[in-house]
Each structure stands twice: as structure tokens, then as C-alpha cells.
Amino acid sequence: MTESEKPTPPTRICLIEDHADFREALREALESTDRFEICATLSNAEDALEYLKDSAAPDVLILDLGLPGMDGIDAIPLIRKAAPGTTVLVLTVFDNKARVFQALGAGASGYLIKSDGLQAIVQGIVDACHGISPLSAEIAKMVFDTFSSFKPASPEIELSEREAEVLKQLADGLSRQEVADVLFVSKHTVSTHIRNIYEKLQVHNVSGAISKASSMGII
Known part of the structure; x- marks a missing residue:
């Protein structure tokens, strides 16, 4: 078997959840593949x-x-210090602005809401494995609405028309698949645009891209 033919090893996941039933349901959903x-x-x-x-x-x-x-927010920087290469995703019932920005500011790479359902949660985790920091739709909109209230500065970085369009759709709360459907392209194409956006804006997640692009008047 050549190197290219070797199967990709599974993504190793640690679940920290105090509700046993939900923890077990999520574990089963993730291990179903x-x-x-x-x-x-x-x-x-x-x-x-x-x-x-x-x-x-x-x-x-x-x-x-x-x-x-x-508290989970207090734990995030300690976890990041203990395991700097680990992606930390928040999965919670809390959707208020203070908790969201505290978690992202502490170093979380994504913020998912339990009420979104297991399918959306699993997709968010898959996105994280592909370098896309997942945000629940309502959280993405909250972040965009917050930063869009600031006076934009003159843009110094240019996104292509399609990249700006992708980012605007994400800021409106659409998932990667929904953006693909709206723009009549594949999810892979949307992921490529997102990676290009991250590189141009020098950010590492959707919330950071929305924040920077909004402050610069790009979207």
C-alpha cells in the first residue's frame, strides 16, 4: 500500500459534557462513521x-x-495551554452575547448551540477538521451585527467579489452548504474561498473574518 492509499486516521475527540444522556447521544452520532x-x-x-x-x-x-x-470559559485558556495543538469547540445552551465573546476571546475556535441538533453539530465538527471554525447561525449573525455597528475604516485588503459574497452570506448566518446552494457552487468551492479569505485577512475563524472585514468596510 502506498502512502497515498493509506486510510486517513480518525479525528480524535474529547467530549466534556456533564449531561450523560446528551454526551452519550453525541458520542454515538460521532462514532457512527x-x-x-x-x-x-x-x-x-x-x-x-x-x-x-x-x-x-x-x-x-x-x-x-x-x-x-x-466554568467552561475559565477552562478554555488552561486547556489551550495544556494542549496547544487541540482545537477547542464550545457546545452549549448559552447564546447570550457576553458568553459568546468571552468564549471566543478565551481561545475557542468555534461556538455551537445544542438546540441546533446533532446533525448540525456533527457538521460543525467536520468543518473544524477542515480548518473552518464553526459558528451556529444565530451566533454568526450576533457577531456580525455587533461589529457592523462600528464605523468602518478604509479597506486596505481587497477580497474578490465572490469572496466578499461568501463572507457576507456567512455573516448572515448561512451554513457552508447553504452558501454553496445560494451561489450555485460546491461546498468544496466555498471552503476554498473561506481559506483564501482567512489568508488575506490573516484570521483563523469565521468570527474573526467577519469582524475584520466589517471594521474595514469590506462587507
Whole structure:
């Protein structure tokens, strides 16, 4: 078997969720394909930090915010320090502005809402594995609305017309698939545009791209 023929190893995921039923349902959804491997399921941040001391860091860590003991937001920078190569995704019921911006500011790479349903949550995790930082639609709109209230500066970076169009659709809360449908292109094409946007704006997630493009008057 050549190197190119070797199967891609599954993405290793650590779940930190105190509600056992939801944790089990999400674990089963993720393990229903060979894309993911659940390396740990934990109910609080303290146990997660202990786990990271003694075990290989996961590729993705999915973190609830309303945990017993240490709050999820307080745990994010500690997790990032313990496992700097791990992508931290928030998955919670909280959708208020303060919690969203605190989590993103603490270093979360994405913010998903439990009420979006397992299918949307799993798609968000898949997006994260492809370098796209996922935000629930309502969270993306909140971020855009917040930053669009600031007076835009003169743009110094130019996005192509299609790149700006993709970013505007994302800012309006559309998913990657919905953007593809609106623009009559493939999801792969949308992902390529998003990667180009990140490179041009020198950001690492959708919220950062929306924030910077809005402040520069690009969208």
C-alpha cells in the first residue's frame, strides 16, 4: 500500500459534557462513521485538565460551558495551554452575547448551540477538521451585527467579489452548504474561498473574518 492509499486516521475527540444522556447521544452520532474516534468522555473541566496531563492531546475538544465546578470559559485558556495543538469547540445552551465573546476571546475556535441538533453539530465538527471554525447561525449573525455597528475604516485588503459574497452570506448566518446552494457552487468551492479569505485577512475563524472585514468596510 502506498502512502497515498493509506486510510486517513480518525479525528480524535474529547467530549466534556456533564449531561450523560446528551454526551452519550453525541458520542454515538460521532462514532457512527469512521471519521471520528472518541478518546475520552468527561463530565467536568478539572477531570479534562488531569486527562490532558497524562494522555496524548486530542485533535478536537468539545466543551460545554455550564459545567459543575470550573466554568467552561475559565477552562478554555488552561486547556489551550495544556494542549496547544487541540482545537477547542464550545457546545452549549448559552447564546447570550457576553458568553459568546468571552468564549471566543478565551481561545475557542468555534461556538455551537445544542438546540441546533446533532446533525448540525456533527457538521460543525467536520468543518473544524477542515480548518473552518464553526459558528451556529444565530451566533454568526450576533457577531456580525455587533461589529457592523462600528464605523468602518478604509479597506486596505481587497477580497474578490465572490469572496466578499461568501463572507457576507456567512455573516448572515448561512451554513457552508447553504452558501454553496445560494451561489450555485460546491461546498468544496466555498471552503476554498473561506481559506483564501482567512489568508488575506490573516484570521483563523469565521468570527474573526467577519469582524475584520466589517471594521474595514469590506462587507
